[in-house]
Amino acid sequence: MSMAFSYSISTANRPQTKSLTMNEAFEPGVANANRGGEIAQWSSDSGLDFIGEPGVPTHQAGHVLDLTFSNIPYASTVFREDLATGSDHESLVTRIPGRGRVPLEQYNYRVPESKLPKVSSLIGTGIRSLPDPSSIETHDQLDQFAATLTALFQDAIKTAGSLNRTHTFTTPWWTSECQAKRQQWLGVRHTDPEKADTAKRAFLSCVRSSKRAYWRDRIDNIKTDSDLYNIISWHKLGTDLKAPPLLVDGLPVEDTMEKAETLRRAVLGRFSPDDDLPTDPIPITTTSSLPWLQSVTMEEVEANTIGVSSTSPGTDRITVRLLKACWEHLKDIVLSLFNRCLALCHIPLAWKVAELAMIPKVGKKDKSSVRSWRPIALLSCLSKGLERIVAKRIAWTALTHGVLSPQHAGALPKLSATDLVASFTHDAEMALSQNKQVTLVTMDVQGAFDALLRRRLPKRMGEQGWPRELLLLVDSFLTGRKARVRLEGSTTPEHRGDESPSIVVNDRLTIDPVQAKKPGYAPTLRWLGVFFDRKLTWRSHILARAGKARAVAQHIRNLARTTCGPPASSLRKAVITCVIPSLTFGTEAWYGGRNRPAKQASKGTVRARVGWHINVIESTLALAIRGVLPVWRTTPTSSLFRDAGIPSGYATLEEAKLRFALRLNTIHKGHTLVRRIRPPMITRGRGTGTRQPAKTIIQRLGSILPEVPRPTLSPPHYSPGCRTDPTGGIDKATASKAFQVWQESLPSTDICVFSDGSEQWQEGIKYVGYGFVLMVNGTQIDTGAGAINSRSHVFDAEAIGAWRGLERAIAVAPPRSKI
Structure with missing residues (x-):
């Protein structure tokens, strides 16, 4: 030990190990001994910090005897009981990140709401x-x-x-009971092996119980949508293991x-x-x-x-x-x-x-x-x-x-990837209806x-x-x-990064033919998230989407238990917002209804051969709903959808079909889908001057809703005051109390008009209406209600209700009164 202070010690990036010393810096609560103070001073002067665990004994008889110092950032030495060698000194493991090179320090600052x-x-x-x-x-x-x-x-x-410091790990499940059990185990670990084994099992059991209680509380007490979607995303979590080495020119980079x-x-x-x-x-x-x-x-x-x-x-x-x-x-x-x-x-x-x-x-x-x-x-x-x-x-x-x-x-x-998918599907269907062959070539630009x-x-x-x-x-x-x-x-x-272009086009162009992923399966091509096969059967696409949705559905079932689990309303929201969108992605390309027009107009309609697709979607939704409701395994599927208030697979697809049909009727006239909606004209023979029967999904869906004037494409405008919050940031409860105070302060002769509009469906029929009430000094003096055109919406009813209420107030208002 004396030689360590007599000679110059290099402070290069390497750890130094000492022993047989006592100092408060290494073992809190002990007096300096064996020149421990000099070692602490040497550590401060040389820039080599103590990287061990203060207070953790490194000898079976107690005390911190083995010390490790380093000036390498994030280097640490820990005690490892599982690596015991039979020596009276405990096994210590020193971890040196980055092989001793100093990484770029990146400590971020966190600003709380307060x-x-x-x-x-x-x-x-x-x-x-x-x-x-x-x-x-x-x-x-x-x-x-x-x-x-x-x-x-x-x-x-x-x-x-x-x-x-983001490199630290939090343990929110750690409780005072866990701390007490750990102290009991550490107290008898070296003195009484039999009690140490019992104390260790009690400590591990306490940790497991604490973890179980913490995570159960997280799942059962979902309060906000953020909490819900955070828990639903757990099914995508992977391990925290370090990524494998990179292979560059056959050489590993670790x-x-x-x-x-x-x-x-x-x-x-x-x-x-x-x-x-x-x-x-x-x-x-x-x-x-x-x-x-x-x-x-x-x-x-x-x-x-x-x-x-x-x-x-x-x-x-x-x-x-x-x-x-x-x-x-x-x-x-x-x-x-x-x-x-x-x-x-x-x-x-x-x-x-x-x-x-x-x-x-x-x-x-x-x-x-x-x-x-x-x-x-x-x-x-x-x-x-x-x-x-x-x-x-x-x-x-x-x-x-x-x-x-x-x-x-x-x-x-106003454009999306599914618009391109639907456009290609339309072109392919038109070509196949004319007995032509269709070739799709996709290009992937590396690092575009x-x-x-x-x-x-x-x-x-x-x-x-x-x-x-x-x-x-x-x-x-x-x-x-x-x-x-x-x-x-x-x-x-x-x-x-100025001189790093991303795209270089040369004379080499490799075209890879579409191959089947598994022997015996039809070859498929994935483009813009949709799987295409040679005959446009869409089976591969349905299986892929159902597989993703089933992963979420099974996760929902795992969260829900008989005696614990999230509220059913939260799980229902997860099914509607996570499972259904995953299932119905790409329906613009393949779903146009159960039936389609026959090639011969005299035969009416024929099956579209999508029954298998509907059944797969229906079974996936039923799996998810069984995680929402506490039902028996033998509960009929129709009862599941009714009790959960979730549309069936067929109803979900029909809604997606109508949504796409509405989009076809409301996109601007320069959209790539507009010129594909109308079937081509018959130029000769019988029916000359009329349009051909619809042969594609876009043509069929483009005609099921009445035509409306297409919107004019214009950029967004930012008028003065459009970003001002009309509520002034006041919550609903505070605004309600302020309104009551304001209403009570009005003169007794003033007339207040309250109006509202509503829209609802009953037995497949849409009803839109309005109502109004006239109040004077807190007393109701007149009411009115009416229905408007079923093609209107709530905001139309609200505007008409306010107009009719004001009109009625003017008619009944006494002289010198305000409205």
């Missing part, structure tokens, strides 16, 4: 020292302002929040930091700058044919910045929740900042740093391949607010001015969204007619970007 007013106050105070963003004239000033605003938020978060660097190179470093254009494609002057506005309104900024669901923050840790809390002080600053970004065609550098969270791709079982991991870019919430505004304007302009193909559906409003070609994208947009101001903004958005990769708690340093 501290949000403090954050708002700090931001309000700090903003006073910022310059007026409307006076910014250069890109450098814009970068400096955004960086200062980000630093202001980070200082406020650190001041009001608390450090959240270390987490090395895997993160490997994934970064695979995602951001796959290509060279030579794949991009050699010169700047943005012209000095250009003639644009598309409109572009370089200013935003307060309502538009609020809707796209704080009017969105809470998203994951970027590297600045500014969440939507914090922005909402500080919006009173922040809104004018953000409005001016966004306007200057659009006017100067520049994105601040502080908003160009992304954190790429690597998550496993769904359905990929081989986690050792770099292609089994999907990068999710986490950006600044302020930056995403401006990006949403620009993206929505581009999408609406492209849609209303015919910039893109009618078949394009990605990132466009990992990065962008910085110069090719503005060039293509210029060819489409976009203005130069937008091209400069896009070029600024793609220039100077940085990214760091986070994988399993390890984060790489920031790297530039």
